[in-house]
Amino acid sequence: MSNRDESIVAESVVVIKKLLQIQASEHKDIIVHMAKMVDKITVPMARASILWLIGEYSDRVPKIAPDVLRKRAKEFIEEEDIVKLQILNLSAKLCITNSKQTKLLCQYVFNLAKYDQNYDIRDRARFLRQLILPGEKGGALAKHAKKIFLSTKPAPVLESQFKDRDQYQLGTLSHMLNKRAMGYRDLPTWPEVAPDPTVRNVEEEKWLETLKVHKTKYGKPGTKKTKEKSFYSDDEESSEEEGESDGGSSTGEDSSEESSEEESESTSGDEENVDKKKNKKESESEEGSESEKEESSTEESTSDEDDSEEESSDEEIPIKPQKPKQPENSITETPKKDSNVLLDLFGDIPESDTPVQTASKDVLVPVAAAVGAMSLEGSPNSKTPLKQNVTRAIFTPTKTHELLNRIKGGGLSISYKFSRTMSIFSTKMVNIELTFTNTSDKPIIKIRTGSQKLQPGMAMHEFPEISVLDAHMSTCVSMAVDFADTTQPAMFELLSEGRMKQTVSISAPVGELLKPLTLSENDFDIQQGKLKGMNENSGSCEISDAVESSLDEFVNRVYQAANALQVPSLDKNVYKFASKTMSGEHICLVLVKCDQNKANITVNCEKMVIGQMLVKDIKQTLSK
Numbered sequence: 346m347s348n349r350d351e352s353i354v355a356e357s358v359v360v361i362k363k364l365l366q367i368q369a370s371e372h373k374d375i376i377v378h379m380a381k382m383v384d385k386i387t388v389p390m391a392r393a394s395i396l397w398l399i400g401e402y403s404d405r406v407p408k409i410a411p412d413v414l415r416k417r418a419k420e421f422i423e424e425e426d427i428v429k430l431q432i433l434n435l436s437a438k439l440c441i442t443n444s445k446q447t448k449l450l451c452q453y454v455f456n457l458a459k460y461d462q463n464y465d466i467r468d469r470a471r472f473l474r475q476l477i478l479p480g481e482k483g484g485a486l487a488k489h490a491k492k493i494f495l496s497t498k499p500a501p502v503l504e505s506q507f508k509d510r511d512q513y514q515l516g517t518l519s520h521m522l523n524k525r526a527m528g529y530r531d532l533p534t535w536p537e538v539a540p541d542p543t544v545r546n547v548e549e550e551k552w553l554e555t556l557k558v559h560k561t562k563y564g565k566p567g568t569k570k571t572k573e574k575s576f577y578s579d580d581e582e583s584s585e586e587e588g589e590s591d592g593g594s595s596t597g598e599d600s601s602e603e604s605s606e607e608e609s610e611s612t613s614g615d616e617e618n619v620d621k622k623k624n625k626k627e628s629e630s631e632e633g634s635e636s637e638k639e640e641s642s643t644e645e646s647t648s649d650e651d652d653s654e655e656e657s658s659d660e661e662i663p664i665k666p667q668k669p670k671q672p673e674n675s676i677t678e679t680p681k682k683d684s685n686v687l688l689d690l691f692g693d694i695p696e697s698d699t700p701v702q703t704a705s706k707d708v709l710v711p712v713a714a715a716v717g718a719m720s721l722e723g724s725p726n727s728k729t730p731l732k733q734n735v736t737r738a739i740f741t742p743t744k745t746h747e748l749l750n751r752i753k754g755g756g757l758s759i760s761y762k763f764s765r766t767m768s769i770f771s772t773k774m775v776n777i778e779l780t781f782t783n784t785s786d787k788p789i790i791k792i793r794t795g796s797q798k799l800q801p802g803m804a805m806h807e808f809p810e811i812s813v814l815d816a817h818m819s820t821c822v823s824m825a826v827d828f829a830d831t832t833q834p835a836m837f838e839l840l841s842e843g844r845m846k847q848t849v850s851i852s853a854p855v856g857e858l859l860k861p862l863t864l865s866e867n868d869f870d871i872q873q874g875k876l877k878g879m880n881e882n883s884g885s886c887e888i889s890d891a892v893e894s895s896l897d898e899f900v901n902r903v904y905q906a907a908n909a910l911q912v913p914s915l916d917k918n919v920y921k922f923a924s925k926t927m928s929g930e931h932i933c934l935v936l937v938k939c940d941q942n943k944a945n946i947t948v949n950c951e952k953m954v955i956g957q958m959l960v961k962d963i964k965q966t967l968s969k
Contacts, residue, residue, distance in 0.1 A: 437473045510523050747759075760780045763777060765857070866912055872934060883947045920939070
């Protein structure tokens with residue numbers, strides 16, 4: 346229980362729970378000690394086991410059990426589902442045994458569970474409420490609540506799942522199936538006489554011996570000449586010499602090859618390395634001109650040593666990469682003769698004709714027509730995947746929200762707005778611009794953030810600390826929050842030097858959880874077809890006179906509600922907008938059809954909550 350590893354402690358708690366069920370009356374101190382560990386242990390299974398023990402044996406710890414329930418009721422919302430179920434059971438059991446102290450706590454926990462997201466917890470709370478708190482009428486089962494919840498439970502039987510399988514070898518198929526499989530061999534019985542101990546001696550493996558013999562016979566594995574020349578016999582080499590005796594220089598080279606072979610086989614690996622270094626130096630000196638190489642090859646063919654030098658030089662000359670010089674000559678010579686080669690070398694030149702053609706076609710298309718070239722299948726030159734077609738926001742909202750008023754802030758007022766710019770900290774974060782204003786007569790020192798209270802999956806990057814904010818002055822800073830595609834608020838503390846400590850929260854509208862996406866009309870229709878059924882939300886509203894009279898005002902109203910980008914459409918009365926969610930990058934599509942002074946709105950998004958709320962926001966902006 347005192348181990349530093351939390352997972353070990355959690356496993357030990359689960360095992361101790363089973364052991365206490367066998368002998369609970371003799372281990373009261375252990376139950377008290379485990380009740381004190383609830384605040385430290387974070388593994389859900391271990392926390393649930395401790396709460397079950399306290400509720401089951403609450404009569405042995407009557408003073409500690411209500412206090413444990415009080416602490417767990419404070420953190421009920423933040424607990425895991427398995428822990429919440431045990432908190433409900435604990436509150437029900439304590440309400441039966443000690444209703445004076447725990448009845449109000451029980452009602453509080455039931456009310457919290459009534460609105461929980463997990464339907465199992467909601468059903469459990471509804472079930473327990475009718476049994477424990479039946480009301481005036483009362484129920485038939487309410488009279489027997491104590492027998493139902495506090496009856497003696499049978500102790501768990503601790504036995505292996507492979508019981509009665511000792512006759513089979515552990516880990517075999519027969520052991521798993523508890524049935525003899527084909528090909529199974531029984532373990533031999535224990536010998537009466539001890540075997541010879543030399544059987545356990547490990548012999549040197551054979552491949553090590555063969556490797557040693559190979560090294561002594563053929564030298565180091567890096568020498569290529571000895572391996573290649575040893576493959577051929579002396580007869581084959583002599584026949585090759587006779588076939589190539591037409592050229593004088595060639596016969597000299599063959600004879601030098603034979604002599605160099607005999608010398609290389611007789612010498613050791615170290616001497617071969619020395620000869621190679623000499624041959625490289627001499628070959629570099631002989632590469633000055635091709636005429637000198639031919640003369641030296643004919644004159645020095647008499648001696649065996651000179652022939653070996655010529656062989657090494659002749660073998661190394663074709664390896665020298667002289668081809669890179671040819672493309673340079675071809676570039677300088679071909680532009681005058683052939684124009685096709687020029688087009689291949691400078692492939693970027695013919696692309697200058699394409700923008701002129703597309704510009705003439707896009708003149709009569711709406712504002713976002715230039716975006717169509719960046720779509721999935723809009724143009725053949727487009728190679729950008731869908732997840733990278735995110736652009737900057739076209740519309741920047743000017744609406745500000747109050748974060749802290751000057752009364753609570755002691756003269757400091759804070760407002761914020763969503764700038765719709767890409768965050769430098771993460772692409773999943775929403776950029777927020779904060780404006781600090783000091784309305785007091787004294788400077789405020791060290792304005793910073795404190796502790797954070799974020800929902801699971803959310804993250805926040807704090808704004809830099811403001812060292813001094815003089816009286817009647819304002820300053821702007823930026824922060825970023827990953828809302829995890831939810832409208833849950835991000836709560837955190839604001840601190841200053843000796844003047845302020847306030848908890849504030851920032852919640853983002855649904856439209857600020859999106860980022861604009863570039864799509865063509867064809868891609869828009871394809872993606873919309875994939876998001877039908879439950880992923881589609883629709884609504885209608887009457888358009889105000891200001892919106893109906895101006896097309897730009899209509900588009901700007903949609904931009905106010907959602908950070909999206911208009912998709913070019915051939916239908917004048919249909920407006921399409923595409924976007925993605927910031928965190929999960931789920932596609933969100935908006936389609937608005939105008940029929941005189943009425944607008945039909947359709948939103949397709951995998952996040953159904955975002956789709957429903959976005960329809961409401963667009964209806965409000967268009968009807969203003």
